[in-house]
Amino acid sequence: MSEEIRIGVYVCHCGLNIAGVVNVKEVVEYAKTLPNVVVAKDYVFMCSAPGQAMIKEDIKEHKLNRVVVAACSPAMHEPTFRGVLGDAGLNPYLFEMANIREHCSWVHPDDKEAATEKAKELVRMAVAKARLLEPLEKIKSAVRPAVLVIGGGVAGLRATLDLVERGFDVYLVEKRSVLGGNAVKLGELAYTTLTGKDVVNSLVEKIKANPKAHIFLNSEVEKVDGSIGDFRVTVTRRLGEGKEEKIELNVGAIIVAIGYDPYEPAIGEYGYKTTDKVVTLFQLMDILSEEGPTKGELLIGGIRPKSLAFILCVGSLSTTPNAKPYCSRMCCSASLKTILKIKEKYPDIDVYVFYKDMRTYGKEEDLYWKAIENEVKFIRFDEAPSVKPRDKFVEVEAFDTTIQERIAIPVDAVVLANGMVPATDTEKIRIMLKIGCGADGFLKEAHLKLRPVEALTDGIFLAGVATGPKNIIESIASGSAAAAKAATIVTKEEIEVEPLIARVNEDMCSGCGICAALCPYEAITIEVKEDGKRISKVNSMLCKGCGTCAAACPSGAMQQSGFKDNQVMAQVVATFRGE
């Protein structure tokens, strides 16, 4: 029936990494005795140019149609050798790797004989599987050269501007009636006379001047279908008088930049809302801004305070029962910056800072030095201070850990350095886009360190405070970084994904839906055919090839390409039965 199976086996020395423990020549001789193996060779570095050339020549000369390399972990060089097969005109998936380094020589350096026997077994298993391998083709899908940005704060604005300057259409969807998010309320920023609003305006002006930018205010994303390269999005725009409009978009990538909400203290938390002499830092910044309620005059509860107490970590570091466990990252610096600006304008004000840890990291330490120079007084606490509104003043009481004494300081007003909490819509967006979120409630990145702006779902990227506290500078940088990632997708006409995914044999599928319930990437749907038969369907762009469904399918209908039941069984049998 089918072609004759002709396997080439290549055993690598990896310098002395393998050959120092495993008797490579013996493994080669053994491989030659296995059924279907027509050639077996060894070489010092199989992955080197000469090693690759050797395999390529053999494929042609010996008419090989399967290749086994016994070397390092497939995580290291499987792509390399697949490439070699491709270059030699063979389907790249007719390749199998036996890991005789990490799984053998490295872990058995003291028993050379046993290691050599184990290497033979690993080769036997790989050959058994190689016999049953089938050619596979990469899955291709067309890419829509446009991007959806959800959220028009500084992060979303920066991402939008970068992508339109790069030549792509961007649909920016903002829930509110204005762009800019929380930054517009922050007044003058540290190290500059720029205000948050100036930063927003400079971005918005450039965006509005670019015909590639399509801005939807008063709008929300209602539904997202499809997958990387081809998302179909429904946006609802509020038109006033209770009217709404639906807009259908088709984009290749999505950037989520929904930001945060400022922490809102509970009534009575540090006296909040029990007196007009207690305000949040967020409110104070608005008070100090030219466009604020007092046109920039420092007036709290109708008076110009002569003394101020700042309480840090409000809503953060578990300081109160309502507070979050994490650090909000920018409130130490934002408080000191605000204090210095106040001191500049009103040098006679006495300022007390109640803090738990002063976290002016990096160059922002500069603000701490300057605050000390400006005679700001610092009081360190472990237990949250208590705020007691009196007739004409407010008393802040705390146990000062530095002098080991309880102190009470009367001040004219109290500022609560409130932190950041996940935006109200985080949960809704998370479910709609099938992306994750962490224990802190912020959106979760694919890898905290190395993939900080990618969501776990392909084609979806994250920017700004949506993933966790950041200042404006960091939010803007992450906006550009997310834009770069989106650009890597939308620059391509087509994207290719690995074919090592789950496939359903429709004749065998009973439509029980067990697979759909278990798939961690929500790649499976159960479809009902015209004749009423229920059948599982895998979205090849969403499937990550984890194999969960194939393992669970009671009918054997779900098979994982490259790891089909018969292929894996052949390997298992070869392990125990020998050959």
Added chain:
Amino acid sequence: MKPVVVVGGGIAGIQAALDLADQGVKVYLVEKSPSIGGRMAQLDKTFPTLDCSSCILTPKMVAVDRHENIELLTYAEVKEVVGEPGNFKVKILKKPRYVDVDKCTGCGQCVMKCPVKVPNEFNLGMDMRKAIYIPFPQAVPLKATIDPEHCLYFTKGVCRVCERFCPPKAINFNQKPEEIELNVAAIIVATGFSLDDARKRGEYGYGKYPNVYTNLEFERLLSSTGPTKGEIVRRSDGRHPKKIAFIQCVCSRDELTNKYCSAICCMASTKEAILAKEHLPDVECTIFFMDVRAFGKGYQEFFERAKQEFGVRFVRARPAKIEEDPKTRNLIVYYEDTETSRFTKEEFDMVVLAVALRPILPESLVKSGLIQPDNYGFADVPEMYIEPVRASKPGIFVIGVLQSPKDIPDSVIQAGAAAMRAAIYAISG
């Protein structure tokens, strides 16, 4: 479309190169040393998730090597830059390795046979390498390099042993420096950092007392590819320590040396204390700190874990001095616990100093005014609120620790940002 040059192959430079190349932009990645990887290659595990540094870095390094849009220029430096955004002329000097990289398979035969031992910079001089060497097992490219300052052939005209043993005949003593000229649209600079000289704080005895280490040295002690193969042992007698002190803010937050905070060392020490406990379950770890700067995502949680799960002790104090017991080589730390206002001293058998990060600015770019140092010596970003990674001159981008002290996630984010902005110049160039 014009290419982009990335200078510096640490994690920031690597990520910038990948993010550009994946957008279809041609990239030249210039690295001064024989391998890319930078400081991250020297770390053992990384906070706050404790994943193994080289396990997550190596695949990125391999991806750079394999990418069709990236040309790797290792053992090379930028000599001169002239031009304007969209059109820079960059002169690069490739130093001779004295090894033909097309032939070298990285087999290591030469290294085994070479008779000359030299302090190994990858392990911060705590062990020896050879005059011909491969800097670390996962180096990219995995090629040998002859160090002519120590090689017997270059210093005395004799030996050539490596040449005799090299299977593919890759050694070439006649290699000459090579000059490459590139025309590029933009330049991304990611030349990173080194630690400040801990001897500047003489009261801690670094360089004088053998059992006082820098935190980077301690990372190498923890690492299985380090000088002790992952054994934490004392320099003085090879014994396992029972009590380790970590001293924070050495040459940071300090009027005499650097006033800034180095941003990563609170978490680095917290991590190193946890790892020490994993290596030696009975060891006691004490961290002397002023403020715990656990500001990043997952950092506060990591700090709490160190205290509760691993029993790491945190003492809010900046020690005044360290004295050595000349007999035991143990270290006596003098400090005032600010939470009890008590002066006291305590004996430890190993001390790890969290030393400040100092930026490395490439001279050629500073000289031509393309990068300007800020008042701390980091690369200045004048428009930080709108273009947070743009240097003094448009078209030049500065990222990673070069620009301000920062951790890996922030370095990676800045890399993406620079790749985005540089790509805009590349496509219109």
